[in-house]
Amino acid sequence: MIEVHSLCKRFGTVQAVKDLSFVAHNGQISGLLGPNGAGKSTCLRMVYGVLTPDSGSARIDGLEMRGETSLARARLGVLPHATGLYGNLTARENIAYFGALHGISRASIRARVTKLSRTLNMQEFIDRRAKGFSQGQRIKVALARALIHEPQNLLLDEPTNGLDVMAIRNLREMLLQLKAEGHCVVFSSHVMQEVAALCDQVVIIGQGRVLAHDTPMAIRAASGAPTLEAAFIQLLDGAGASI
Amino acid sequence: MHALFTVFGKEVLENFRDRRTLLSALLFGPLFGPLLFGAMVSRMLDQSVTESDEILSFSISGDAKAPNLTRFLESHGVHLKKSTLSESEARAEVSRGKTQVVLIVPSEYAERFSAAMPAPLLLVADSTDSQARKTAERARMLLANYNSGIAQLRLQMRGVDPLLAMPIAVNEVDIATPSGKAVIVLGFMTYFVLFAVLMGGLYLAIDSTAGERERGSLEALLCLPVARLSLVGGKILATCAFMALSLAISLAAFVVVFQFVPLERLGMSTNLNASTAVLLFVICLPFIPLGATLMTFVASFTRSYREAQTYLTSVLLVPTLPIAFASIYSLRTKSSLMLIPSLSQHLLMTSVLKDEPIAIADFWVSAGSSLFFAAFLGWLVVRLWRRDALLG
Numbered sequence: 001m002i003e004v005h006s007l008c009k010r011f012g013t014v015q016a017v018k019d020l021s022f023v024a025h026n027g028q029i030s031g032l033l034g035p036n037g038a039g040k041s042t043c044l045r046m047v048y049g050v051l052t053p054d055s056g057s058a059r060i061d062g063l064e065m066r067g068e069t070s071l072a073r074a075r076l077g078v079l080p081h082a083t084g085l086y087g088n089l090t091a092r093e094n095i096a097y098f099g100a101l102h103g104i105s106r107a108s109i110r111a112r113v114t115k116l117s118r119t120l121n122m123q124e125f126i127d128r129r130a131k132g133f134s135q136g137q138r139i140k141v142a143l144a145r146a147l148i149h150e151p152q153n154l155l156l157d158e159p160t161n162g163l164d165v166m167a168i169r170n171l172r173e174m175l176l177q178l179k180a181e182g183h184c185v186v187f188s189s190h191v192m193q194e195v196a197a198l199c200d201q202v203v204i205i206g207q208g209r210v211l212a213h214d215t216p217m218a219i220r221a222a223s224g225a226p227t228l229e230a231a232f233i234q235l236l237d238g239a240g241a242s243i
Numbered sequence: 244m245h246a247l248f249t250v251f252g253k254e255v256l257e258n259f260r261d262r263r264t265l266l267s268a269l270l271f272g273p274l275f276g277p278l279l280f281g282a283m284v285s286r287m288l289d290q291s292v293t294e295s296d297e298i299l300s301f302s303i304s305g306d307a308k309a310p311n312l313t314r315f316l317e318s319h320g321v322h323l324k325k326s327t328l329s330e331s332e333a334r335a336e337v338s339r340g341k342t343q344v345v346l347i348v349p350s351e352y353a354e355r356f357s358a359a360m361p362a363p364l365l366l367v368a369d370s371t372d373s374q375a376r377k378t379a380e381r382a383r384m385l386l387a388n389y390n391s392g393i394a395q396l397r398l399q400m401r402g403v404d405p406l407l408a409m410p411i412a413v414n415e416v417d418i419a420t421p422s423g424k425a426v427i428v429l430g431f432m433t434y435f436v437l438f439a440v441l442m443g444g445l446y447l448a449i450d451s452t453a454g455e456r457e458r459g460s461l462e463a464l465l466c467l468p469v470a471r472l473s474l475v476g477g478k479i480l481a482t483c484a485f486m487a488l489s490l491a492i493s494l495a496a497f498v499v500v501f502q503f504v505p506l507e508r509l510g511m512s513t514n515l516n517a518s519t520a521v522l523l524f525v526i527c528l529p530f531i532p533l534g535a536t537l538m539t540f541v542a543s544f545t546r547s548y549r550e551a552q553t554y555l556t557s558v559l560l561v562p563t564l565p566i567a568f569a570s571i572y573s574l575r576t577k578s579s580l581m582l583i584p585s586l587s588q589h590l591l592m593t594s595v596l597k598d599e600p601i602a603i604a605d606f607w608v609s610a611g612s613s614l615f616f617a618a619f620l621g622w623l624v625v626r627l628w629r630r631d632a633l634l635g
Contacts, residue, residue: 050465051631073468080466084459088260089253100249101467129260145463 001026001184002153007046007056009039009208016042017208020056024186024201026152029179031195032188033232034205040188041081043205044157047186048078060153074102077151079159083142087131091122091141094130095148102149109148116144119177121170135162143174154178156187160194172198192229202228204235211235246469250477254451255484264446268485272442273493276435281500284428288505299381304328305348309356312348315389321382333367343375344368344382359397429596430570433589436493437562440527441534443489444482445555448538451478453551462634471628475539479621482535490527494520519595526591529610529617533584536620537561543627565589581608584616 002024009017017039024030032040045051047058049065049072058065063072085094092113099109117126120140125133130141139159146154160168175185175198189195195202196216204212204219212219212235216228223231258264300322306313316323326345328336333345347365356362364386368379395405455461464474501515515523538555545551565586581587587609594601627633 045634048466050462050634070468070470073466076466078463078466080459080462082459082462084455084461084463086253086257086460087458088257093253093256097249097253098463098467101246101464101469103245142463 001059001061002030002047002155002186003059003062004043004047005057005059007043007058008054009042009046009051010054015208017046017053020205020208020210022203022210022213024153024184026184027179027182028200029175029185029187029198031199031202032186032205033190033192033195033202034188035190035236038205039208040205041157042208044155044186044188045080048076048080048155049073074149075152077146077149077154079139079142079146079154079156081157081161083138085130085133085138085141088129090129091126091133091137091144092117094141095144098145099148104149112148112150113144116147119174120144136164136167139163139167139171143171151183153184154186156185158189159187160189160191168194192227192232196228204232206236206239209239211239244473246473247477247480250474251480251484254447254478254481258447258450258481258485261446261450264450264485267446268443268489269492272445273439273489274496275442276432276439276493277496277500280428280432280435280497281504283431284504287428298322299378299385300324301344301346301378301382302326302328302333302342303346303348304333305350305352308350308353309348312389315392316385319385319388321385330365330367333365337367337369337375340372343372344378346382429593430566430589432497432596433592434563434566436490436497436523436527436592437530437566437585437588438559439493440486440490440530441538441559441562443486444531444535444538445559447478447482447485448535448542449548449551449555451481452539452542453545454548456634457547465634472625475624475628476621479532479535479539479624482539483531486531486535487528490524490531494523515596522595523592526595526606526609527588529613530584530588532617533613533620536617536624540620540624540627543624543633561585578602578605578608581605582612584609584613587612 004020004022007017007020008015020039020043022030032043034040042051046053046056047060047065049058049069052066060072060076063075065072085091086097089097095113095116096109099112100106104112113126117123120143122137122140122144125137130138133141139162143156143159146156159171163171172194175187178185179200199216201214202212202216202219203210212222212231214222219235220226220228220231223234225231225234258268298320302324303313303316304326306323306325313323324342328345328347330347330349333342333347336342337345345365345367347367349363349365352362352364366379366382366386368375370376370379394408398405398408455464465471498515498517498520538558541554541558542551545554562585565583566589569586569589580590587605591601591606591609
């Protein structure tokens with residue numbers, strides 16, 4: 001479970017995130033939806049603790065990200081916006097490196113990489129150096145890297161960026177699988193269909209604030225719009241934001 | 244601690260697979276110095292040999308008017324090229340570089356010589372040409388000898404003791420050469436050694452900081468439940484390992500080069516053998532963490548690989564400053580100087596190479612001060628890595 005409580009962050013004169021709160025439950029997929037520059041990445045960065053909030057807090061399974069950082073991080077898998085790999089290491093070595101940094105034993109790393117490589121369909125390139133990987137292959141490795149410690153909670157920042165239809169389908173299945181296993185999954189996106197198809201609850205963010213927080217169905221019903229997209233635009237217009 | 248060694252192992256493995264890092268750290272960096280050094284010293288030796296042994300040769304115009312002088316010069320082994328150049332022709336020839344030095348005997352020479360008046364001679368040369376300047380200098384000295392010889396004869400003929408015209412006799416005792424050259428040579432050598440140390444870690448320092456950020460792998464790394472101290476400590480340790488390897492290769496190459504360069508002709512004892520090389524390695528060892536933290540510190544500030552490369556190239560020059568300072572003021576080993584990193588290593592290495600004893604206290608002060616600065620810079624790097632702005 002991920003709880004975000006009144007997060008605020010200012011960069012110079014820009015208030016990037018203001019008083020942002022939401023809760024993402026176990027066994028659910030939560031989507032952060034918002035236009036570019038709405039504050040999604042800033043919010044996620046504060047949740048996974050590489051950015052210090054000016055005020056407010058983020059909790060992972062009840063553990064404070066600031067204060068109980070290591071414990072909180074151990075329960076969190078992160079796929080950041082930048083999914084850079086080490087080009088001179090193979091996909092397997094890239095994943096194993098993160099496993100070792102989590103303090104996992106060699107034997108279980110080996111077993112988990114084999115399993116992840118099967119679920120993410122990476123057998124073909126698992127022992128190739130990451131230098132020439134396609135965007136899809138890179139995201140798969142980065143995702144495996146985020147899952148190597150079998151975290152209860154998973155944060156993904158725009159995971160479908162640059163993926164083709166097949167890869168998006170695979171990712172969707174994977175996330176549904178994690179949800180079925182009782183994990184808490186949060187991902188950000190600006191692609192409407194993705195969110196509508198996948199999420200149990202949606203947090204719509206505009207200008208650093210939460211504009212709506214409910215199931216896709218409820219958000220659409222509340223706005224009276226025919227689609228989630230129309231409801232989304234209506235909300236943003238109401239907040240005076242531009243896409 | 245476990246995480247620190249995991250980071251260390253990964254950085255070493257990754258960089259051993261990187262051709263650019265390997266070339267610069269283990270080939271170009273450590274071998275550039277010894278090869279250049281060997282070539283430079285050989286050239287210096289060649290030059291000093293030619294200076295004294297070469298036959299003096301220049302052109303003479305109007306030699307028929309001064310047969311006595313011509314005989315004198317030839318009897319002193321001068322190879323005279325007879326010509327009939329006028330003064331303006333000689334100037335033109337010299338400026339065009341066709342002739343280096345021309346001695347012109349003007350028409351009034353014979354007449355004034357017989358009248359015991361100062362007889363004019365013209366020596367035409369271009370002093371900006373170092374070779375011509377040396378030839379002219381040697382010609383001038385021979386002419387001065389001829390001059391004083393004739394003067395003594397004239398005084399004797401007039402019944403005057405020629406010694407009266409020599410109130411003083413200056414005897415020069417030159418002790419500067421060739422050991423003076425040796426000091427410069429040693430300065431070069433120690434700089435190349437320190438250069439190799441820094442080159443060894445240069446790409447690793449960039450790759451593990453600015454490179455990691457530019458590749459986009461830094462953010463994922465920072466999300467891990469690993470202390471920043473372990474992350475950056477592992478990276479610095481890996482940089483140190485490459486620097487130590489580069490230092491070892493460089494010293495080994497110097498040992499080989501010293502076998503072929505006859506340094507004893509520059510007044511240096513060639514005592515760089517395997518055991519002195521080990522001693523030099525130990526002297527340089529404390530400089531390694533200092534260099535590694537310095538480069539990591541600078542690279543952590545920069546936003547891209549290219550920017551880091553630009554800044555770090557100037558860092559490579561940092562160890563030259565104290566060494567240049569030392570040679571300008573010809574500093575000798577003093578305990579207070581041991582507080583200055585790179586200079587202290589330079590002085591200690593020079594002492595070892597000159598076969599002078601080194602005080603063990605000096606070594607400890609040198610090592611201590613380098614490690615102190617390294618610890619300070621390391622602390623700054625960790626602070627830098629704890630900032631939010633690290634991700635840019």
